[in-house]
Amino acid sequence: MHASNTPDHILRARLPRWLLPAAWPQQGHQPALADLHLAQGRIVRVLPHGTSPVPQGAVWDVAGALVLPGLVDAHTHLDKAFTLPRMGVVKPGLLGAIDAMMVDRQGWTEADIHARASRALQWAYDAGTVHLRTHCDWWEPDAQPLAWNVQRALAHDWADRITLERVSLIPLHLYADRSIAMRLAATVAASGPGALLGGFVHSTNWDAQALRHLFEAAQHHGMNVDLHVDEELHPGAQGLATTAALLKELRFEGHVVCGHTCALAAQDEATALATLDAVAQSPITLVTLPITNLLLQDATTGRTPRQRGLTLVKEARARGIPVLVASDNVQDPFCPVGSFDPLEALATGVLAAQLDAPFDQWSESLCRTDWLRTGPAALPLQPGAVADLLVFTQADHWGFPSRTQGAQGRVVLRQGRVASGHAPAAWHVPTTQSARSLA
Numbered sequence: 001m002h003a004s005n006t007p008d009h010i011l012r013a014r015l016p017r018w019l020l021p022a023a024w025p026q027q028g029h030q031p032a033l034a035d036l037h038l039a040q041g042r043i044v045r046v047l048p049h050g051t052s053p054v055p056q057g058a059v060w061d062v063a064g065a066l067v068l069p070g071l072v073d074a075h076t077h078l079d080k081a082f083t084l085p086r087m088g089v090v091k092p093g094l095l096g097a098i099d100a101m102m103v104d105r106q107g108w109t110e111a112d113i114h115a116r117a118s119r120a121l122q123w124a125y126d127a128g129t130v131h132l133r134t135h136c137d138w139w140e141p142d143a144q145p146l147a148w149n150v151q152r153a154l155a156h157d158w159a160d161r162i163t164l165e166r167v168s169l170i171p172l173h174l175y176a177d178r179s180i181a182m183r184l185a186a187t188v189a190a191s192g193p194g195a196l197l198g199g200f201v202h203s204t205n206w207d208a209q210a211l212r213h214l215f216e217a218a219q220h221h222g223m224n225v226d227l228h229v230d231e232e233l234h235p236g237a238q239g240l241a242t243t244a245a246l247l248k249e250l251r252f253e254g255h256v257v258c259g260h261t262c263a264l265a266a267q268d269e270a271t272a273l274a275t276l277d278a279v280a281q282s283p284i285t286l287v288t289l290p291i292t293n294l295l296l297q298d299a300t301t302g303r304t305p306r307q308r309g310l311t312l313v314k315e316a317r318a319r320g321i322p323v324l325v326a327s328d329n330v331q332d333p334f335c336p337v338g339s340f341d342p343l344e345a346l347a348t349g350v351l352a353a354q355l356d357a358p359f360d361q362w363s364e365s366l367c368r369t370d371w372l373r374t375g376p377a378a379l380p381l382q383p384g385a386v387a388d389l390l391v392f393t394q395a396d397h398w399g400f401p402s403r404t405q406g407a408q409g410r411v412v413l414r415q416g417r418v419a420s421g422h423a424p425a426a427w428h429v430p431t432t433q434s435a436r437s438l439a
């Protein structure tokens with residue numbers, strides 16, 4: 001007998017500690033296992049194992065398997081994905097990659113972008129991602145890039161599978177003129193729901209006035225903002241500190257994501273921590289991109305990197321600042337590897353940032369979609385929530401996230417139904433036995 005593809009009950013699931021209420025019982029040093037009750041593709045309730053009535057319907061006993069809610073990939077570049085195989089030699093480092101990308105971009109067509117981005121979305125879907133944010137290169141004040149329109153169509157086509165948000169990745173100098181900044185924001189805002197104003201903020205293009213215009217324009221159009229900020233190890237980079245100060249001064253009402261912020265790691269401790277104290281007082285979520293930061297920061301041909309290039313994730317979390325871990329570039333000149341699997345990014349972050357308790361604590365950085373918007377905190381898997389779940393078939397608490405990757409490593413449920421992977425036959429429980437054997 002095979003396990004059902006639409007379980008009504010998932011018994012003995014190991015959920016991460018961050019997801020459970022403070023009063024949840026302990027079993028030894030770990031949280032007690034959970035029973036998840038589903039109906040019509042939604043969560044009915046989640047209770048400690050054995051405390052709920054005898055299950056009726058299709059039952060899985062996952063015997064302590066790790067379970068997470070659907071994943072968020074907060075920072076990707078669908079327009080650039082999978083371009084590397086057709087490029088020649090690319091100079092190392094961030095600026096060399098930008099040069100290579102500008103050459104390749106001249107040959108982009110709608111069909112090319114659509115094919116590459118669709119492949120990326122399929123990989124993300126198979127990985128269990130339910131919410132994905134993509135940054136789209138935007139380099140002219142008055143013309144929308146081809147990729148922006150393609151991604152708008154893809155957001156529509158994929159709406160029932162992945163929530164796709166699109167960020168206009170605009171170089172900071174285009175915001176130097178306030179009227180152009182306003183026009184850019186109007187264009188992005190008019191392109192429908194899921195569009196955010198973005199920018200690339202770096203010490204090589206630093207312009208405090210332009211950054212102010214960016215936020216004024218976003219405020220004027222009621223938009224959220226997502227920036228590439230201080231993606232460098234120059235201690236003089238001031239994008240994040242200036243952003244926090246501007247949000248306070250403008251009483252900015254939207255939500256802001258600051259991606260990368262690597263420079264914090266290069267600054268003296270007191271300066272960096274003072275910036276984080278200011279960030280903690282503002283509506284900023286940090287996104288860290290361990291794979292690309294390890295590859296692009298402190299990168300010189302023929303020289304072994306000395307620095308890791310990651311932002312101060314532990315200090316940020318200690319201050320209550322939301323921190324998401326995301327994929328960034330995949331198989332393009334910025335990053336030759338990658339798979340649109342957020343768990344791969346987390347596995348890299350666990351090593352690069354020496355993260356403790358990857359499952360019980362840091363898996364939160366792959367699941368908190370609410371950290372991409374303003375409003376009250378909304379934990380996943382609450383009663384009534386859509387039953388988007390990942391059940392890991394190979395990894396226990398100690399094998400996470402190493403043994404989660406690939407199709408064999410997980411079963412993904414969407415709206416309560418298996419969408420990828422295979423539920424092992426051993427999970428199947430005849431309903432009549434369940435009360436006896438599992439109590």
Ligand SMILES: [Zn+2]
Nearest residue numbers: 075135228328
């Ligand atoms: Zn990026």
